[in-house]
Amino acid sequence: MDRNYWERKGRAYDAEIFDVYAEDRRGIVASTLRRLAANAGHAADLGCGTGKALPLLAATARHVEAVDLSASCLKEARLACAAWKNISYRRADLSRDRARGLLDFILSVNVLIMPDEQVRRGIFRTIVRRLKPGGRCLIVVPSLESSLWVAQQLFRWEQKDGVGREQAFRTVRQLLGDRFHPALAEGIVPIDGVPTKHYLAEELGHTFDQQGIRLLKLTPVRYAWRTEFENPPGWMGAPYPWDWMAVGEKIRR
Numbered sequence: 001m002d003r004n005y006w007e008r009k010g011r012a013y014d015a016e017i018f019d020v021y022a023e024d025r026r027g028i029v030a031s032t033l034r035r036l037a038a039n040a041g042h043a044a045d046l047g048c049g050t051g052k053a054l055p056l057l058a059a060t061a062r063h064v065e066a067v068d069l070s071a072s073c074l075k076e077a078r079l080a081c082a083a084w085k086n087i088s089y090r091r092a093d094l095s096r097d098r099a100r101g102l103l104d105f106i107l108s109v110n111v112l113i114m115p116d117e118q119v120r121r122g123i124f125r126t127i128v129r130r131l132k133p134g135g136r137c138l139i140v141v142p143s144l145e146s147s148l149w150v151a152q153q154l155f156r157w158e159q160k161d162g163v164g165r166e167q168a169f170r171t172v173r174q175l176l177g178d179r180f181h182p183a184l185a186e187g188i189v190p191i192d193g194v195p196t197k198h199y200l201a202e203e204l205g206h207t208f209d210q211q212g213i214r215l216l217k218l219t220p221v222r223y224a225w226r227t228e229f230e231n232p233p234g235w236m237g238a239p240y241p242w243d244w245m246a247v248g249e250k251i252r253r
Helices: 003-016 028-037 054-058 071-080 117-130 144-160 165-176 182-186 201-210
Strands: 042-046 063-068 087-091 103-109 131-142 188-191 194-197 213-222 242-250
Touching: 028 054, 028 103, 028 131, 028 213, 028 242, 042 054, 042 117, 054 063, 054 087, 063 071, 071 087, 103 117, 117 131, 131 144, 131 194, 131 213, 144 165, 201 213, 201 242
Parallel strands: 042 063, 042 103, 063 087, 103 131
Antiparallel strands: 131 242, 188 194, 213 242
């Protein structure tokens, strides 16, 4: 994991990193985490960034553990959440974290997005190891289906504007990278030029099952088209682009 990249974000995080909570059209991530964390003894935001979800967790759980790779992001989170005394902060590489203590609830929003499969597996292992049997997790990740839907809408937009088919294909290729690149088979699609892991719905169910987590709910988190395009045309409506929100429960052995 590129710690230096995230250290540079710090104060720039809010301006540069996509804000799921602000852009979620229906507010389902915030409402779901409130419900799942209600009366939790110990909860954690693994990959907390600058702490946008921490007040939501701190208002419902008795104690909240805020973990991130970036010390600069954790500093911003401390400042933003200074009023909450039931939050502890810790810097760690989640793919290799060995912290102890079982958790009732884990939140992880757009953390499992690295192109390196071994890193993602390490983070999943951390989540499973820290969850108590019967504990719940809420994980948000980019949707591969959505990225392809966005590409189709871009192609349609180009054609409506009178752009030739070949030029429209070139525009879509710029969005997706090389459409025939083997990385697409792994779900790796660039976001602002950064290779980013995207997930199929079926893939998430399979991955959860492999990790010993029962998938309880899989829901799209819908965003406005302006999150994908600058000045999108008015005819672009539903279905809107989305991330996947997966709720899981650690299987009792």
